Amino acid sequence: MVNDKGYYGEFGGAFIPEMLYPNVEELRRCYVEVSESDDFQKDFRRLLKDYVGRPSPLYLAERLSEHYQTNIYLKREDLNHTGAHKINNTIGQILMAQRLGKKRIIAETGAGQHGVATATVCALMGVECIVYMGEVDIERQAPNVGRMKMLGAEVRPATSGSKTLKDATNEAIRDWINNPEDTHYIIGSVVGPHPYPDMVARFQSVISEEMLWQLEEQTGKEDPDIIVACVGGGSNAAGSYYHYLNKENVRLIAVEAAGMGIHSGESAATSVLGTKGVIHGSRTLLMQTEDGQIIEPYSISAGLDYPGIGPMHAHLIDTGRAEAISITDEDAVKAAFFLARTEGIIPALETAHAFAALDVLEYRKDDIIVINLSGRGDKDLAIFSKYFDQHE
Numbered sequence: 001m002v003n004d005k006g007y008y009g010e011f012g013g014a015f016i017p018e019m020l021y022p023n024v025e026e027l028r029r030c031y032v033e034v035s036e037s038d039d040f041q042k043d044f045r046r047l048l049k050d051y052v053g054r055p056s057p058l059y060l061a062e063r064l065s066e067h068y069q070t071n072i073y074l075k076r077e078d079l080n081h082t083g084a085h086k087i088n089n090t091i092g093q094i095l096m097a098q099r100l101g102k103k104r105i106i107a108e109t110g111a112g113q114h115g116v117a118t119a120t121v122c123a124l125m126g127v128e129c130i131v132y133m134g135e136v137d138i139e140r141q142a143p144n145v146g147r148m149k150m151l152g153a154e155v156r157p158a159t160s161g162s163k164t165l166k167d168a169t170n171e172a173i174r175d176w177i178n179n180p181e182d183t184h185y186i187i188g189s190v191v192g193p194h195p196y197p198d199m200v201a202r203f204q205s206v207i208s209e210e211m212l213w214q215l216e217e218q219t220g221k222e223d224p225d226i227i228v229a230c231v232g233g234g235s236n237a238a239g240s241y242y243h244y245l246n247k248e249n250v251r252l253i254a255v256e257a258a259g260m261g262i263h264s265g266e267s268a269a270t271s272v273l274g275t276k277g278v279i280h281g282s283r284t285l286l287m288q289t290e291d292g293q294i295i296e297p298y299s300i301s302a303g304l305d306y307p308g309i310g311p312m313h314a315h316l317i318d319t320g321r322a323e324a325i326s327i328t329d330e331d332a333v334k335a336a337f338f339l340a341r342t343e344g345i346i347p348a349l350e351t352a353h354a355f356a357a358l359d360v361l362e363y364r365k366d367d368i369i370v371i372n373l374s375g376r377g378d379k380d381l382a383i384f385s386k387y388f389d390q391h392e
């Protein structure tokens with residue numbers, strides 16, 4: 001889908017400071033050739049199988065299907081090592097960094113999930129790992145900070161601005177500018193300058209690659225009618241759509257966080273509220289004021305709390321190939337409780353938004369719907385527990 005300058009239609013590209021050009025250009029030149037080489041693929045496939053635990057199951061959720069009067073399959077990314085899809089990408093990028101001779105890894109993290117996945121692969125490979133995280137997020141996400149430290153990573157607080165994800169990203173970029181020779185920057189979603197969105201989508205595409213044969217095995221055909229995924233930056237959505245992008249018979253549903261309500265001022269529904277602009281190195285849809293200042297996003301789920309979306313999703317939504325749905329905090333929490341008590345699966349708060357979409361989505365009784373279950377909800381129990389009395 002992407003052209004060689006990194007554009008998906010009018011979105012994408014590489015808007016970077018001059019000082020970053022050598023790093024990004026080196027990656028752009030190498031990423032396809034390296035990641036498609038036999039040697040890389042051998043390591044990537046082995047680690048996905050024996051370390052991450054892939055293939056992740058495709059599970060027919062019978063009680064959920066009965067309730068919604070259709071056929072719902074869950075792609076169980078929550079069962080991966082570290083509890084979400086993010087590890088697929090960090091395994092790919094650490095192998096890429098090795099091939100490029102990089103000895104030092106930096107990353108940014110909001111909720112800490114990408115930080116944990118990065119710290120994990122750095123420990124696995126024995127390389128130095130520095131994770132930038134907003135000071136506010138360090139306080140809010142203490143368990144993940146503990147995990148990163150346990151894994152040997154250094155967590156550096158970002159103390160400027162709102163002290164959250166975008167400030168951590170700025171710090172990571174500053175670090176990369178200062179350490180161009182030996183450092184690789186592992187970005188955690190399909191965002192950032194080209195080639196990151198395409199590279200991350202390729203690493204995550206293992207999800208839809210498995211769906212093809214798992215659906216064939218279980219239903220007799222490769223194609224579902226509908227694929228539903230939540231969208232923060234868009235990496236789990238990109239991975240679950242990837243092999244179906246050119247199959248127009250498959251509907252792609254992107255579920256965003258509406259926070260307290262789309263127009264409440266406390267939201268992260270970028271496809272509705274966003275306008276065209278440049279954020280973190282690519283041209284995409286983002287939430288900004290008339291003079292281009294980024295508007296602080298809000299969602300109960302830290303993983304969807306991002307002011308932009310990846311350029312691929314901006315393009316898919318702009319052209320009508322994907323349909324966007326926005327779900328409030330309240331409906332997401334409700335859907336998480338319902339899934340827990342219907343199927344015995346506690347989803348991540350991010351993922352719960354995708355499940356809530358079942359209440360607003362139009363579908364037929366004989367449709368096959370795949371929901372990408374991007375992560376498990378253990379990390380969110382402190383938040384869920386505030387709602388226990390409403391769900392007795």
Ligand SMILES: *Cc1c(COP(=O)(O)O)cnc(C)c1O
Nearest residue numbers: 189232233234235236303350375
């Ligand atoms: C980080 C995260 C997300 C959001 O990121 P994407 O890049 O949009 O996938 C969604 N679900 C879980 C469980 C996450 O950890």
